[in-house]
Amino acid sequence: MAITLINPDGLPQVDVYRQVAVASGSRLVFVAGQVAWDADGVTVGAGDLAAQVEQCYLNVATALAGAGATFDDVVRLTVYVVDWTPDKMTAFLDGIARAATRLGTTPVPPATLIGVAALHAPEHLIEVEATAVTG
Numbered sequence: 001m002a003i004t005l006i007n008p009d010g011l012p013q014v015d016v017y018r019q020v021a022v023a024s025g026s027r028l029v030f031v032a033g034q035v036a037w038d039a040d041g042v043t044v045g046a047g048d049l050a051a052q053v054e055q056c057y058l059n060v061a062t063a064l065a066g067a068g069a070t071f072d073d074v075v076r077l078t079v080y081v082v083d084w085t086p087d088k089m090t091a092f093l094d095g096i097a098r099a100a101t102r103l104g105t106t107p108v109p110p111a112t113l114i115g116v117a118a119l120h121a122p123e124h125l126i127e128v129e130a131t132a133v134t135g
Contacts, residue, residue: 002023002024002025002073002133002134002135003021003022003023003024003025003072003073003074003075003109003133004021004022004024005018005020005021005022005108005109005110006018006019006020006021006022007019007020008020016093016096016108016111017077017108017109017110017111018108018109018110019110020110021074021075021076021109021110023075023133024133025073025133025134025135026133026135027133027134027135028131028132028133029064029067029069029073029130029131029132029133029134030129030130030131030132031060031063031064031067031129031130031131031132032063032129033078033080033127033128033129034056034059034060034063034127034128034129035052035056035059035119035120035121035124035126035127036051036052036055036056036059036124036125036126037055037059038055043121043123043124046123047123047125048091049081049088049091049092049095049125049126050091050092050094050095050098051095052095052124052125052126053091053092053094053095053096053098053099053126053128054095054096054098054099054102056095056126056127056128057095057096057099057100057103057107057128058099058102058103059128060074060077060128060129060130061099061103063130064130064132067132067134068134069132069134070105071103071105071107071109072105073132073133073134074107074109074130074131074132075109075110075131075132075133076109076110076111076112076130076131077107077109077110077111077112077128077129077130078111078112078114078128078129078130079111079112079113079114079126079127079128080114080115080116080119080126080127080128081113081114081115081116081125081126082115082116082117082118082119082124082125082126083115083117084113084114084115084116085115092113092126109130
């Protein structure tokens with residue numbers, strides 16, 4: 001594998017992601033922000049953060065597959081959540097767990113979660129973008 005995910009000594013040991021990704025591959029894959037649309041452009045899980053998180057992660061996986069990559073190749077996720085507050089963490093983690101079950105993998109690359117006022121469509125609660133390294 002071209003990616004090694006680590007939590008170095010001296011940094012908090014976070015369960016839901018790793019602090020550092022070391023990539024030794026040579027092919028970069030950049031996935032545009034994915035929202036909770038199905039293949040027909042219909043929003044999945046209106047008003048349900050966990051359902052939208054799950055769909056976003058599934059969409060990222062689909063985009064990666066289209067480029068010959070998987071979540072095992074991801075070196076960074078950036079997550080934008082509308083009106084983020086810490087009490088949304090349970091729904092957020094539930095959505096990731098549901099996606100992990102469906103994907104057969106637990107995505108734990110370095111990640112940044114950013115609270116935003118809004119996304120491009122009012123029904124979208126989350127957007128996830130990814131960077132992967134293969135080869």
